[in-house]
Amino acid sequence: MSDGVLTIADRIHNKLDDLTRAERQLAHSILENYPASGLGPLAALAKGAEVSVPTVARMVQKLGFNGYPEFQAELREELKAKVQNPIAKHDTWAEGAPSGHVLNQFTDAVIDNIRHTLGQIAPAKFDEACAMVADQTKSLYIVGGRVTHTLAEYLFLHTQVIRPRVTHVQSTSNTWPHYLLDVAEGDVFVIFDVRRYENNTLKLAEMAHARGAMIILFTDQWRSPVHQLAHISFSSRIVVPSAWDSAATTMLLVETMIAAVQNIDWDGTKERMERLEEMFDQTKLFRKFT
Amino acid sequence: MSDGVLTIADRIHNKLDDLTRAERQLAHSILENYPASGLGPLAALAKGAEVSVPTVARMVQKLGFNGYPEFQAELREELKAKVQNPIAKHDTWAEGAPSGHVLNQFTDAVIDNIRHTLGQIAPAKFDEACAMVADQTKSLYIVGGRVTHTLAEYLFLHTQVIRPRVTHVQSTSNTWPHYLLDVAEGDVFVIFDVRRYENNTLKLAEMAHARGAMIILFTDQWRSPVHQLAHISFSSRIVVPSAWDSAATTMLLVETMIAAVQNIDWDGTKERMERLEEMFDQTKLFRKFT
DNA sequence: TTCGCCTTGTTACAAATATAACAGAATTTT
DNA sequence: AAAATTCTGTTATATTTGTAACAAGGCGAA
Numbered sequence: 264m265s266d267g268v269l270t271i272a273d274r275i276h277n278k279l280d281d282l283t284r285a286e287r288q289l290a291h292s293i294l295e296n297y298p299a300s301g302l303g304p305l306a307a308l309a310k311g312a313e314v315s316v317p318t319v320a321r322m323v324q325k326l327g328f329n330g331y332p333e334f335q336a337e338l339r340e341e342l343k344a345k346v347q348n349p350i351a352k353h354d355t356w357a358e359g360a361p362s363g364h365v366l367n368q369f370t371d372a373v374i375d376n377i378r379h380t381l382g383q384i385a386p387a388k389f390d391e392a393c394a395m396v397a398d399q400t401k402s403l404y405i406v407g408g409r410v411t412h413t414l415a416e417y418l419f420l421h422t423q424v425i426r427p428r429v430t431h432v433q434s435t436s437n438t439w440p441h442y443l444l445d446v447a448e449g450d451v452f453v454i455f456d457v458r459r460y461e462n463n464t465l466k467l468a469e470m471a472h473a474r475g476a477m478i479i480l481f482t483d484q485w486r487s488p489v490h491q492l493a494h495i496s497f498s499s500r501i502v503v504p505s506a507w508d509s510a511a512t513t514m515l516l517v518e519t520m521i522a523a524v525q526n527i528d529w530d531g532t533k534e535r536m537e538r539l540e541e542m543f544d545q546t547k548l549f550r551k552f553t
Numbered sequence: 554m555s556d557g558v559l560t561i562a563d564r565i566h567n568k569l570d571d572l573t574r575a576e577r578q579l580a581h582s583i584l585e586n587y588p589a590s591g592l593g594p595l596a597a598l599a600k601g602a603e604v605s606v607p608t609v610a611r612m613v614q615k616l617g618f619n620g621y622p623e624f625q626a627e628l629r630e631e632l633k634a635k636v637q638n639p640i641a642k643h644d645t646w647a648e649g650a651p652s653g654h655v656l657n658q659f660t661d662a663v664i665d666n667i668r669h670t671l672g673q674i675a676p677a678k679f680d681e682a683c684a685m686v687a688d689q690t691k692s693l694y695i696v697g698g699r700v701t702h703t704l705a706e707y708l709f710l711h712t713q714v715i716r717p718r719v720t721h722v723q724s725t726s727n728t729w730p731h732y733l734l735d736v737a738e739g740d741v742f743v744i745f746d747v748r749r750y751e752n753n754t755l756k757l758a759e760m761a762h763a764r765g766a767m768i769i770l771f772t773d774q775w776r777s778p779v780h781q782l783a784h785i786s787f788s789s790r791i792v793v794p795s796a797w798d799s800a801a802t803t804m805l806l807v808e809t810m811i812a813a814v815q816n817i818d819w820d821g822t823k824e825r826m827e828r829l830e831e832m833f834d835q836t837k838l839f840r841k842f843t
Numbered sequence: 844t845t846c847g848c849c850t851t852g853t854t855a856c857a858a859a860t861a862t863a864a865c866a867g868a869a870t871t872t873t
Numbered sequence: 874a875a876a877a878t879t880c881t882g883t884t885a886t887a888t889t890t891g892t893a894a895c896a897a898g899g900c901g902a903a
Contacts, residue, residue, distance in 0.1 A: 283850060299633040302592045303626070305891060315852045320892065331891060332859085336593070342632075343589040364676050365816075369809040370667060377660060383566065383584075386654050410710060417703045421797060459833075484581060491570070505812035506826065507711060515801045519659040522795035526655075536796065573880060595861060605882045610862065621861060622889085 270341055271334070272297055274326055285314045286322045298338045305331050368504050376500035376512045384497060384516075392479045392495045393520055395451045397527040402428045402450045404442065404471070408464050409435050411455035414481070414510060414517055418453065421521045424539060425532045434463040443467070448475035456480065456487035457501060458508060468492050481513055560631055561624070562587055564616055575604045576612045588628045595621045658794050666790035666802045674787060674806075682769045682785045683810055685741045687817040692718045692740045694732065694761070698754050699725050701745035704771070704800060704807055708743065711811045714829060715822045724753040733757070738765035746770065746777035747791060748798060758782050771803055 269277075275290050282290060292312035293301050300308055309316045320331060328334040396403060403422060407415025412433050419431040432442045452471045456464045465488055468478060472492040480493035483501045490496040497516055501508040525532045559567075565580050572580060582602030583591050590598055599606045610621060618624040686693060693712060697705025702723050709721040722732045742761045746754045755778055758768060762782040770783040773791045780786045787806055791798040815822045 285851065296633045299629045302629055302632075304622075304889085306889095316890095317853090317892080318851070321851095339589045339592055342592070343586050365809055365813045366671060366674065366676060366679060369812055370671055370805065373805055373808075374664065374667070377664070379584075381656060381660055384656065386656055389656060410707075413703045413707045413710070416706070417700075417800065420700060420703070485577075486569075503808065503812065505808070506815055506822070507808075507811065509808055510707065511801060511805045511808055514804045515660065515663055518663075518793065518795065518797075518799055518801055519655055521797065522659055522793065523655045525796055532796070575881060594859080596859090606860095607862080607883090608881070611881095 271301070271326070271338055278326060281325070282322065285318050286325070288312055289314050289318060289322055298342055301338050302335060302342075365504075372503040373509060373511045376502065376509060377515060379500045380498070380512050380516070388495050389497075389520075390523070392497075393523040393527065395477060395479060395494075396422065396453065396520065397426065397524045398451065399426050399428065399528075402430065402445070402447065404430050404432055404446070404450065404452045404476075406432045406434055406439075406452060406454045406464065406467060408456055408461045410510070411457060411481075411513075414513055415453075415455050417514070418517050418521065422524065424535055425521075425525050426528075426535075432467070434461060434467050439463070439467055440470075443470055443474070446471060446474045446476055450474075450476045452476050452478045454478055454480050454489055454493070455482075455513070456489050457483040457499075457510075457513070458485065460487045460489075465489055481516065483508065561591070561616070561628055568616060571615070572612065575608050576615070578602055579604050579608060579612055588632055591628050592625060592632075655794075662793040663799055663801045666792065666799060667805060669790045670788070670802050670806070678785050679787075679810075680813070682787075683813040683817065685767060685769060685784075686712065686743065686810065687716065687814045688741065689716050689718065689818075692720065692735070692737065694720050694722055694736070694740065694742045694766075696722045696724055696742060696744045696754065696757060698746055698751045700800070701747060701771075701803075704803055705743075705745050707804070708807050708811065712814065714825055715811075715815050716818075716825075722757070724751060724757050729753070729757055730760075733760055733764070736761060736764045736766055740764075740766045742766050742768045744768055744770050744779055744783070745772075745803070746779050747773040747789075747800075747803070748775065750777045750779075755779055771806065773798065 272294060275294060279287065279290060289308075289312040293308070300311060305319050306316055309319045312319075323331050323334045326334070328337070395401075403426070405415045405419045405422070407413070412435065415431060415433075419429060423429045430442055432439050450471075452468070454464065454468055456468075468489040469492065472478060478489070478493040478495075480487065480489050480496040482490060482496060482498050484498050486496065486498055490498075499512040499516060501510070501512065503509040562584060565584065569577065569580060579598075579602040583598070590601060595609050596606055599609045602609075613621050613624045616624070618627070685691075693716070695705045695709045695712070697703070702725065705721060705723075709719060713719045720732055722729050740761075742758070744754065744758055746758075758779045759782065762768060768779070768783040768785075770777065770779050770786040772780060772786060772788050774788050776786065776788055780788075789802040789806065791800070791802060793799040
């Protein structure tokens with residue numbers, strides 16, 4: 264909506280009385296399935312409305328555009344703005360912060376990333392991945408790289424509570440080959456690999472793959488080379504106004520996965536959590552109150 | 554939608570592996586603001602994706618269309634169908650997921666958390682905290698707990714690139730008192746403490762405070778007891794439909810802080826990053842391309 | 844009924860847009 | 874390390890698409 268807040272549909276409505284018979288016919292045709300019809304070629308629009316080509320051209324000028332292409336361009340802008348989620352719209356997040364403040368810029372970017380990422384995930388694949396992670400008949404290996412090991416660690420920390428036979432492998436350490444000794448056919452690897460993709464991680468993935476392990480990959484929009492070996496891949500958008508990439512979206516996916524996995528065998532999870540609590544009580548690690 | 558049930562976005566996704574570098578770049582650009590960008594002229598799309606005009610033409614053919622106009626026509630059909638079908642409304646994040654799916658529930662909760670959290674942060678305080686973290690005349694200590702050490706680690710990893718004199722202290726380890734030996738008046742502590750608040754972390758904070766250090770605290774909405782000692786506190790909302798709390802919002806804050814801090818002395822940051830790159834090159838840790 | 848104006852459509856032209864052919868660059872294979 | 878293949882971009886051509894000019898048709902007023 265380049266000028267003002269009026270959509271083109273609004274403008275057509277306002278002008279409706281000033282239009283001639285053929286033009287009105289056209290106007291209704293445009294509004295009929297808005298905005299799709301207006302985005303096609305002029306001739307098609309004319310034909311659809313059963314008016315002549317110049318009628319379209321003239322009406323577009325009456326609406327204040329310099330030509331049909333300009334009209335289309337604004338329609339596209341409108342569409343773009345519309346598709347972008349209402350939440351991402353310029354609510355300023357931190358009240359009182361100038362909208363150019365890092366807090367706002369960054370948050371906008373992350374919300375945007377989340378939206379794009381979630382839009383590309385097939386729920387069925389996600390469920391399948393969760394089932395694999397929950398499968399206690401197989402061993403589970405979690406692999407992170409230089410930066411992503413924090414995410415891997417986070418997933419490890421929680422899956423460890425949920426189920427036995429979980430191992431955290433750091434591909435940056437050169438001790439990782441030891442961990443692969445016990446890998447059996449059908450074991451599950453959750454691998455994190457985002458830019459800059461690490462050679463170690465790829466090698467590890469190849470070995471795991473060669474031994475018949477199943478790979479679930481968390482990567483970015485450009486996709487780590489590991490994805491060719493992976494059974495299931497999830498790619499997050501990670502671009503933010505910073506010299507580094509954002510891990511927030513991937514973190515969200517990981518947390519969601521944890522939530523889903525804990526529910527698959529909730530009784531078992533609950534029982535394990537209670538036992539863990541008991542042990543915590545004995546170590547007096549946590550405060551009892553507040 | 555016109556043939557079969559596959560949207561063009563789906564088709565692009567399926568083909569993604571068969572595409573070349575430039576084509577993949579283009580594909581992402583199309584999905585970026587879909588479908589608006591695909592409805593403009595071919596040249597504009599090419600320019601937006603920073604590829605050449607024929608690359609677009611070729612990819613469109615790979616997707617199985619007889620030409621760009623045909624591709625556009627189908628996009629419009631899709632749009633038409635989508636607008637007519639109220640169920641296709643954009644309130645569901647992961648399209649095709651029943652709205653009760655974990656992916657949607659969890660994401661909704663996190664977005665909500667972000668809104669609440671950001672709404673309560675005073676930008677001035679945030680800037681002040683960033684300045685403290687950036688101040689290279691003081692030593693910086695980063696402290697995490699059992700779960701939050703992943704966040705602490707993440708912050709550490711990046712601040713370490715930005716500036717010297719950064720230390721990561723794990724309060725869960727019993728070696729932490731050693732780290733406090735060198736603490737001087739005015740040194741800065743960034744402490745993470747969320748439910749369940751840890752005794753170790755509180756003790757550590759007390760000692761740091763006694764030595765005249767400044768404390769920046771990342772906690773949750775109920776606030777860790779450390780906040781009474783803290784110079785600046787940030788409380789995140791962390792409730793999600795899961796047995797555990799969410800770290801995603803706090804992660805967002807941490808990343809924003811990293812972005813802000815790197816800008817305070819950008820020249821210095823850049824220089825350090827370049828040196829790091831050189832060292833990476835020598836270790837061949839990362840893949841050179843893609 | 845006839846004149847004049849407004850509206851609409853047909854035709855012709857100009858501009859833009861998409862496709863095809865080619866050549867250089869990059870990547871992979873031998 | 875060289876050759877072959879694949880990929881990518883530049884240039885040129887053909888087609889489509891939009892616009893302008895013009896002519897025919899319709900409608901109201903005298």
